[in-house]
Amino acid sequence: MKLAAICYSTLAVTLLLSGCKKEKEESATEKVAGFDISSLDSTAKACDDFDNYANGGWKKKNPIPGTESRWGAFGILDKENKEVRLKGIIGEITKLEDRKNGSEEQQIADYYQSFLDTATIEKRALEPMKPYLDKINGVKSLKDLSPVSAELQKLGVESVIGFGVEGDLKNSKINALYQIQQGLSLGEKSYYERMDSSTLNVRKEFVKFVDKMFELSGFTDAKPGQTILDFETKLAKLQLTNVELRDPVKTYNKMAFKDFEKLVPDFDLKTYADKQDIKTDTLIVQNKPYLQNLNSLLKTTPLATLQQYTKLQLLLRFAGYLPKRFELEDFRFFATVMRGTKQQRSRSEKAIRSTDNLLGMPLGKLFSKKYFPEDDKKKVSEMIENVRSVYGERIDKLTWMSDSTKAKAHKKLKAFTYKIGYPDKWKDYSSIKIAPDKLIENVVAASLFKHKEQVDKIGKEVDKKDWLMTPQTVNAYYNPLNNEVVFPAGILQPPFYNRDADDAINYGGIIAVIGHEFTHGFDDQGSQFDDEGNLKNWWTVSDRANFDKLTKKYIDYFSGIEALVGFKINGALTIGENVADLGGLTLAYYALEKSLKGKTEPAAIDGFNWKQRFFLGWAQVWHMNTTNEALRNQVQTDPHSPAKQRINGPLPHLKEFQSAWNCASGNKMALPDSARIVIW
Template identity: 65%
Template sequence: MRDIKSTAGMWMRASAVVAVLAAGQVNAQNKPVPAFDKSSIDNSFKPCQDFDNYANGGWKKHNPIPGTESRWGAFNVLDKENKEVRLKGIINTITTKKNLVKGSEEQQIADFYKSYLDVATIEKLGLTPIQPYLLQIDAINNVQEWWKTAAELSKIGITNIFGVYVDADALDSKMNAVYGGQDGLSLGERSYYERQDESTQNVRKEFEQHVNKMFSLANWKDANPGKTVLDFETKLALLQLTNVELRDPVKTYNKVGVGELKTLAPDLDWLSYLSINGIKTDSVILQDKPYLGKVNNLLTSSDINTLKTYLRWQVLTHFAGALPAKFDTENFHFFATVMRGTKAQKPRLERAIRATDANLGMPLGKLFAEKYFPSSSKAKVSEMIENVRTVYGERIDQLTWMSDATKKEAHKKLAAFTYKIGYPDKWKDYSSINISANNLVQNLVNTALYNHNEAIAKVGKPVDKSEWLMTPQTVNAYYNPLNNEVVFPAGILQPPFFNPNADDAINYGGIIAVIGHEFTHGFDDQGSQYDANGNLQNWWTESDRKNFDALANRYIEYFNGIEALPGFKINGALTIGENIADLGGLTLAYYALEKSLKGKPAPALIDGHNWQQRFFLGWAQVWHANITDAALRNQIQTDPHAPARDRINGPLPHLVEFEHAWKCGPSDKMVLPAAQRVVIW
């Protein structure tokens, strides 16, 4: 399902290596939360055979996936709490106020929320709000006009075959530059268009039927629109790099002068494309230079009616959730039910909260942070971060596969790490966004245009390193290699990650492992290619890089052997960055905990578990989850994170500390022979 959100055609690059990190249960009354709920344990499983089901089997049995979800776990529970309880309370308070000042954040939040709930007006307007864009498409006569129209539509977030975004120049991370690359696939990833297994073929069949249904609901007369769009997107998909190839920051950095764009794709008017988007630049950094020529040939060899049908589809699917119920319902059926196995839509009220958050997340985040994240928490998390930094430095010194020369550079990068905690120190001004209470589509357009214009205003200017790429209420964390920074929003700094009621072992398995995870992203397969200043520059000796790659390749092969569903194995090359970060985060957190206990009496048993065991239980509980088969298939094909179960069980056999904690034997499934274990950081 595509959430209603304002995404400018000028994407903000996902330069941050984002780890989707689950968080544990809290409650609306803010009552103390148990450090570890022993009812989650299922003693019918043995920890050395299947740690996930041992630690979480009880929880899984008593927490089936709600009909409105495709997965249900600690992440979802806390996200629901943040959005549907905390943000709901904030929004409800605002909407009761009278005479809100036009352009104020409160007015924008209240009126956007009201526009989503104004179903009567949405039904009355029908397709009228998107008619101007449809008329633009109707007027297209040739490829050149199609290209310019696609450029116009990209400003309001409507996908086409080429996308541009603004981010720090990877070779000069202090300055912003324009990037360009592949886009335009409704199914999200190339594998959906080329896999021949029955379930993926069924997705394509359902997609074709979905497009046909949407066009029928709109009373459009395009011939065989489903087949037309699927065939076109299949050709497009086969021109694109795979999601694994896109992970290589060196191969996907190709700076060209604006004049060279014409040489690469001679039938496309690049000066007009950039001008329409308001971009003033003398160069563009391309993901894949050959892609432009391939796209040029695809467009010029395609029937103009095919291209118009594709563009109509992109407009319709982009706005579907803001249109009358028949479009919204059909959109949900395919993108939520078919693609992810979600059975029922959330109530409109809850979707209104989430839509408001998706479009006005920072203004809402300011209010969220004021109410739910005390300034005292920043100091505590800062202390934790510094503890992890210290242990990471000690781990670097102990590495046997890395030379002193490279260790020196690794220490330099580690020392240069910066961090952000909770919420931004300064807030953007959103007052120029015109939000009304009775036109949802126009509100989406206006927020998209704001994001677009805000992005292009950065081109050629110094990077604002204080900027956040996540809202404070987000249950997540990230590492940004271009800033060499780790970022922890307030939304994730709650139980069990940051739980003052938990014992140290549980907290170290939670928040400290998260901090270690994000630090390790700076030294994973991608992050390790950026230096202390955030520039894409090699700081390794040749032999050390070979050693690192050899270890990473062993870990790739290890995960390649894990079958998450029949016929669907984890893609070790796609998930390697997150897998390295999980392994590193666990290792750092364990030794940070051990270091904190030196010279102190051994912690007492709790519920029969020693501190080592509680540490691993702490890790397991933040990942407990149930997931539909459809969502799991989608995750395996598109997500750089391994499934939750394998983020628990996957790294543990490589940790001798886990084997010792649970007194596992050499024949147990959760144990690997010493020669097969991978230790990177």
């Protein structure tokens, strides 16, 4: 089960006898617009294409930088967090003298230095990887491949069988071992099946990429690209689709480990687990037929092909840490061909991001201390409780849900917990050995630390204080097993949350985001988990049927939207995120309306009333320019709809939007009441 990724403010009145006129003046001076009207395209019609109307001006002024495949609010804030704020933090650390060995300062500074030391990287070339390559080349049988693949898995190198650790879906308090399908270099099985020209070109370029990587490595294998593509195409046919993987019931198959071993007897799964230090009597299998068919595929595949495939996975894992010739070829295929990115970031920028990827939590501790005031934590808590209150009111008003199921929905909503900003307790990473001149060994050390951290959890109680994102991450998530919503400090900044903006902009931004995460607890996946985070039905048969009928309509609605010529949105893949967007917007709007009851109608700002500014706030957080390549990749692989459809998609279903912008029945974004879908 994968993770799915509100500001109630009033001005303090200090002069009670000053009168209404004075209060309006104070309000005008203490608040900022929060939305730049130059972002608008006044030639567009709000009721026909709200994204173009609200963001057309912004898109013209903000072309995609050559280093990016898409450019919007998330990417801009992420760049600020990493390339300005983290850069400053790392810069301060590197100037420190006498850094204690094993301290976070020593680890951060030395890893950063090891990434920047390109002379040493070029000189050492593939030398750090030679022990692993020798083991791959020394494989004499399929059973021999098992312990080698296991050792590589500990380093983060993918194979045809992966393992993961998280709470047991049916006993969420205890961690369990999961078997997961993996091993497709292109990331998703549709890349091996689609016959349109762009996907055919991706496969053609993949063959060229593999051939080039083998050539650069000095390998003498004949036609490795086509050989590996043919193998992965067969592998892809055995795997579940990304839509099927969304079903937690279908992918939950708990069994004894000894029975698991029998599914792929020729690969020696016992040794595969033992070499990864995995000790358990049971595990949860994602796809039993995949494993049974995989055994036949492995038996009939030449050993030389499996060796080539394994060497490629090793190269893919470490390409970004190898000499420039490898890095350039990896970038050419995965960044340019797959996503349309034109140029690499500077070495120093990549060094910052690599340090963040490897040592994100130690950096996050320093980031939080410097950039997330404790007052903001309190404000966000108030926002969350505001959304919880409104969600409860929405549940009470549902016409398609019975009272008995409503009572259980309230129970789950009440049990929601949340984390804001950063962890209350920080982990100890001091055992990771980092040297200033051994980049790949540093990556290996961190990977082994992470692997041990995971396998040590198997069979033990879930630590509900654990964070699955670093504080500087521009994202948020809902974890169904903990029944919790999590908002890192990284996203609690403009344009998502602007403490100086008027309420309407913040409600359309961060409160809609908070509502989005709350709604994940009640989307097509989250709704299958109870208040304690267990995969357990809490619905009546008729209520579930009503819910499924509504979500099916919403699936069909999005499936009819073409994001790019020949590429329609996969409504079944994106249904969870689409439901969460619709729910988040609904909750935020009514939370804002509730906050204004009994108060003077807020004055218009830049000619827009509070209702219109709410929707401008929503459009602002999703404004984005995207390359065609990245858009194709997103439609095929991502459970989130493209940004334009995240803005425009839910709005026709909100009569509040139609009223705010005076949309008429002939407008493209106006739907009759009978066609609107209201879920939460």
